[in-house]
Amino acid sequence: MGLKILIIIFTLSTGISIISFTQYLQIFPGAYGLKYMSFFCFLCGLVYLYRNRLIFLNQKHFMIFIILTISMIPSVFHSDIASITSSILLITLSAIIVFASLFIFPKISERSFLKLLKVLLFLIVLIVVMPSFILSFNKASYYIVGNRIRFIGYFNNPNELARFSALGFLIGARILPDIKKILSKMILIVLILIAIYIIYISDSRAAILLCGVSTAIFLFNWSYIKVSKRLTLLITVLILLTLFTVGIHKVIVEYRVLGFYAIDQLTSGRLSIWVNLLKEKSIMELIFGIGSHRSGLAATQILANGYIEVLMYFGLLGLLQWLGLVIYLLNKKIKSVIRNNNINQYNGIAIIIGFLIYFIFEGGLISVGNIVGIYFWLELSQTKA
DSSP, X not given: OHHHHHHHHHHHHHHHHHHTTBGGGGTXXXXXXXXXXXXXXXXXXXXXXXXXXXXXXXXXXXXHHHHHHHHHGGGGGGSOGXXXXXXXXXXXXXXXXXXXXXXXXXXXXXHHHHHHHHHHHHHHIIIIIHHHHHHTTOGGGEEEETTEEXXXXXXXXXXXXXXXXXXXXXXXXXXXXXXXXXXXXXXXXXXXXXXXXXXXXXXXXXXXXXXXXXXXXXXXXXXHHHTOHHHHHHHHHHHHHHHHHHHHHHHHHHHHHHOHHHHHHHTTTHHHHHHHHHXXXXXXXXXXXXXXXXXXXXXXXXXXXXHHHHHHHHHHHHHHHHHHHHHHHHHHHHHHHHHHTOHHHHHHHHHHHHHHHHTXXXXXXXXXXXXXXXXXXXXXXXXOO
16 A cells, blocks of 8 residues: 555645646746655655664764765855855755665665656656657747757757657567567667657757766677677677777867867857856855855756856865765665576666766756656665565
8 A cells, every 4th residue: 555655745846846847847846846746745654664673873874974974064154145044955855866866766676666657657648748749740849940940849948858769669668578569669669769859859958968878888788698798798899999089089079170169069058158157256166166156945046067067056165975875875776686687687787887977067956846856766776675
């Protein structure tokens, strides 16, 4: 009974989170704050469900939690007066992510985790993929930015639409090997293809990169488990060396011919934002951060880089702590997956790596206001099998 209630809460939390990024937020203005409350209810449900398994006396995890939380506090002293409240709120929400990733999410069983994934996939298909597919035939659902025609559907931002569609694609691909019924597998493949189509017409390069990297690692996983470990590793190393050499050469040539402006245009002006932002800050602000520039729970500054977001929020000190947490959890996950040698779980690692690259070009690395960010930490912390 406890798991059923938890799934209902997770369903509501996910649905509210997705709707908060659509034009329907104007009709339901309370959805933005409600998604934080529903996420907190989800955590409380997890604590209640796994109350007999929760052990808070793990000294290593407790020290990680304390050190990371303390590293974020100095940012408050570099915040302007108007941002102090929102900075304290951000630290609180971020500490909750750390606490959940160390003490709560790892307790979720593999069976329960897969059920949550299926609920998440169903909601993305229901709220994002299928409505967007229908709207894709309506010219009013597109807009032009420079020489780019981008599909936006009923979302406020095509990048958010692509982010949710990419998550649908990734979860679908992750659970596909475990689907036994032919009809169910064919339906899932069709939905995956529709999600790819939505990403393509939204013209989100970051989402395309996320799906491309993850798919490449999916193929590596299949070959590593089903074909030959040594041959797969050898071919992968050769491909990576070739791509790295060609990529570096192309960037150098483009920079010499067209300069910084060409590279900046390729990233939709992101490089200019990052460079100018770093130039504006003092050494102390870069070390300790400047807190959060927010209006309530909504960010007022878009940085389009998850790592630079953390750098601005909590400084270099906080960023290093967060990266250390990611590396620690990823290492635990990899060890768990290797022991079980299950392709589904290997695909979970592929998605994590894809998102770590994706967050170079989009924000939300430590966001609990976006179901994609919540999924990232759920997946990263999942070591039960």
